[in-house]
Amino acid sequence: xxxxxxxxxxxxxxxxxxxxxxxxxxxxxxxxxxxxxxxxxxxxxxxxxxxxxxxxxxxxxxxxxxxxxxxxxxxxxxxxxxxxxxxxxxxxxxxxxxxxxxxxxxxxxxxxxxxxxxxxxxxxxxxxxxxxxxxxxxxxxxxxxxxxxxxxxxxxxxxxxxxxxxxxxxxxxxxxxxxxxxxxxxxxxxxxxxxxxxxxxxxxxxxxxxxxxxxxxxxxxxxxxxxxxxxxxxxxxxxxxxxxxxxxxxxxxxxxxxxxxxxxxxxxxxxxxxxxxxxxxxxxxxxxxxxxxxxxxxxxxxxxxxxxxxxxxxxxxxxxxxxxxxxxxxxxxxxxxxxxxxxxxxxxxxxxxxxxxxxxxxxxxxxxxxxxxxxxxxxxxxxxxxxxxxxxxxxxxxxxxxxxxxxxxxxxxxxxxxxxxxxxxxxxxxxxxxxxxxxxxxxxxxxxxxxxxxxxxxxxxxxxxxxxxxxxxxxxxxxxxxxxxx
Numbered sequence: 202x203x204x205x206x207x208x209x210x211x212x213x214x215x216x217x218x219x220x221x222x223x224x225x226x227x228x229x230x231x232x233x234x235x236x237x238x239x240x241x242x243x244x245x246x247x248x249x250x251x252x253x254x255x256x257x258x259x260x261x262x263x264x265x266x267x268x269x270x271x272x273x274x275x276x277x278x279x280x281x282x283x284x285x286x287x288x289x290x291x292x293x294x295x296x297x298x299x300x301x302x303x304x305x306x307x308x309x310x311x312x313x314x315x316x317x318x319x320x321x322x323x324x325x326x327x328x329x330x331x332x333x334x335x336x337x338x339x340x341x342x343x344x345x346x347x348x349x350x351x352x353x354x355x356x357x358x359x360x361x362x363x364x365x366x367x368x369x370x371x372x373x374x375x376x377x378x379x380x381x382x383x384x385x386x387x388x389x390x391x392x393x394x395x396x397x398x399x400x401x402x403x404x405x406x407x408x409x410x411x412x413x414x415x416x417x418x419x420x421x422x423x424x425x426x427x428x429x430x431x432x433x434x435x436x437x438x439x440x441x442x443x444x445x446x447x448x449x450x451x452x453x454x455x456x457x458x459x460x461x462x463x464x465x466x467x468x469x470x471x472x473x474x475x476x477x478x479x480x481x482x483x484x485x486x487x488x489x490x491x492x493x494x495x496x497x498x499x500x501x502x503x504x505x506x507x508x509x510x511x512x513x514x515x516x517x518x519x520x521x522x523x524x525x526x527x528x529x530x531x532x533x534x535x536x537x538x539x540x541x542x543x544x545x546x547x548x549x550x551x552x553x554x555x556x557x558x559x560x561x562x563x564x565x566x567x568x569x570x571x572x573x574x575x576x577x578x579x580x581x582x583x584x585x586x587x588x589x590x591x592x593x594x595x596x597x598x599x600x601x602x603x604x605x606x607x608x609x610x611x612x613x614x615x616x617x618x619x620x621x622x623x624x625x626x627x628x629x630x631x632x633x634x635x636x637x638x639x640x641x642x643x644x645x646x647x648x649x650x651x652x653x654x655x656x657x658x659x660x661x662x663x664x665x666x667x668x669x670x671x672x673x674x675x676x677x678x679x680x681x682x683x684x685x686x687x
Contacts, residue, residue, distance in 0.1 A: 207391075209238050209415065210398035212251035213408025219244055223417040225392055228294030228535040229526050229571040235292075237391050240414040245383075245421050248412035249430040252354040252381040255409030260351045260379040264319045267377055271316035274404040275309045281400065282306070285393055289365065292390035294535040294572070296526040299489050308369040308397075314653075315373035318674050323349040323378075329687045344687030349678040351379035352456050353432030356425040358446075360437045361387035361537050362492040365397050371435045371458075372411065374673035383412040383431070385422045387438070389537050391415040426450060433457070433677070440592075440617075440662045447665070458666040458676050460494070460658060462592045463620030466613035467497030468603075468635060471505030473625035474647070479513040481623070481649045482598060486521050486576035487532050491596035494663075495621035497649065499589055500600040501612050507602045511560060511580045514598060518561040518576040524568060535571040536595055542572040545595035552579050552588025552599065562596070584612045592618065606635060614640045619660030623649065642667070 208215035218238030225234045240248075278285070282305050290300035327345040334340035357371040364386050372382045386394040398413035414421050426434050426449045433456035436446050443461040450457055469478050485496040502510040526534035536542045546565070553559050562577030580600040582589050588599045603609045613622055619641040624632040629646065636644040642659040651657075654670035668676050 207235055207237055207395040207415075208399070209240055209244060209248075209395070210402060210411065210413040211244060211248045212255075212412065213402060215399060215402070216244070218415070220416070223388075225292050225390060226538075227291050228537050231570045231572075234288070235392050237388075237395070237415050237417070240416050240421050242420065242424050245414050245424040246428065248383045248414050249354065249356075249425065249428045251409035252383050252412055253430040255407060256351075256353055256381045259381055259407060259410050262379065264377075267379065268316045268319040270404055270406055271312050271319060271373065271377060274401050274406075275312035275316065277400045277404055278305070278309050278312065278397070281396075282309075285365070285396060288396065289390075289393045290526065292392050293361065293364065293489075294526055294537060295489055296531050296534045297529065299534075300526075303489075304363060304366060307363075307366045311366070311369040311373050314670075315377040315673070318374060318671065319377035321671060321674060323678070342687040343684055345682060345684045348681045348683060349378070349675065350681050352677055352679055353380060354430055355380045355382045355433045355435055355677060356385065356422075356428075356431045357382050358385045358422050358425070358434065358436040358438070359387060359394070361389040362489060364390050365393050367437050368394055368397065370668065370673070371437075374668065375435070375677040376406075376410070378674055378677045380433070380677055381410045381412075383414060383425055385414055385416075385425055388415070388417045423449075426455075427453075429453065431455060434459075435677075436460070443664065456679075458658075458668060459664040460668070461620075461662060461664040462594075462618055463494035463496070463659065463663055464499055464590070464592050464616045464618040465495060465497040465621045465623065466499045466501055466616075466639070466641075467623040467625065468609045468613055469500060469502040469506060469510055470609075470624075470626040470628070470631070471503040472627040473506065474627065475506060475509055475513060477647060478625040479510065479517055481625075481647075482514060483517040483521070484649055485598050486518060486596040490534050490536055490574070492536065492594055494592075494594070495643070495649075495651075497621075497623045498593060498598055499613075499616075500598060501603055501609050502600055503609070504602050504604060507600070511578070511600055514578050514600070515561045518578050521576050523566045523573055523575055533573075533576055533596055535573045537572070539572050541594065542574055545574050545593050545597060548588060548591060548593055549574075549577055549579065549597060552582065552586055555583070555586045555588070557582045557586055557588055557599065584615050590616050606631070610635060610638045614638075617662040620658075620663035621645070 220239030
């Protein structure tokens, strides 16, 4: 795999990085997967210029044409799935199950969804309004329509946990709405995204409509955010980086869609179905080693079931095999890098030092290579414990006890994050009442399953804007009002 040639995509041309290349490391084996191109700042500028030049013609294409191209891209992606799955698996460290069911097939589904989305109406008729005469204009009955127009050039900056799935979730609706895009994947695992750039080019998107640039550091992304040719930034990643993007983008009045950090609260009432609850929470460990911002990493358990919840989670952690992600029975693979592993281990240590009780995990697994963290459970935490307040983005669950409903809501709302929370209770009326008090963009009631047509995004420091389903189309559009005498 190291002999493969990965390229940037700029204005319809696949080119080498003018800054050379850098190694992409397999998080499980610590071997080189391949060399990613290092884009120069001149190439980033060229990509933004190409997208801006392509925008006028692309924005005027018929929805049927945009839909056909998105479907063609999905067809080609499916044809190359056997090539892409091992590549994504190797550069992300995902288990074979996650790579083969979630990393690539979901990408195909998202392109299919937005091929249909390209055909959704963009014009809404408004009721006529009777307006009195003014010094500005004569009175009369005024008609109006609201039209969704494409924003322009969108910089799509994607995270390392689901590189091509997240990319598809950004560029699918952006292209469907008539925008042009520049994709900048995370530096840790950009190889599959560069291959997908090749697939999009082969699908027949005109030169400049889709561009892909990569780099080992923040410079390429920073240049895109600052470029006066970029009209919108769509970013998924950490809150500090999102804040920095917002500061720069604000000076240019760029539109923003920011999906940032999360610290999901799972409120467990004493009437909850504990088997379902514990199985759902254990998905923090089992699903991509906890590298998912929607995971219920803070368990807020009512005292009547607190001991049972802790015992059940401890037992679940002990059943999860850590190791080679290619082994069929492996459940927990590595984290993306040594830097992230060390960060998670340091926060575990801080959580214990601040009064948390280490129930499971906490020690580095006995693996010869790889950036592994064992499924870790910290119980008895106070709401002010750093392990309760800060995002791990790794296989760690913390447990906090509570007495009554008001206390549970206060603890759940007690972090700077507000992306995805959960309520577990047999009393669905109470579950709904509690959900509506949570300062979070999404709430799961007795489930961790998603509805991908629902709006997705965060409150507070978890982001700005919403995507998902038709809301994703709206996120990549501007509203224009057209008014005339009726």
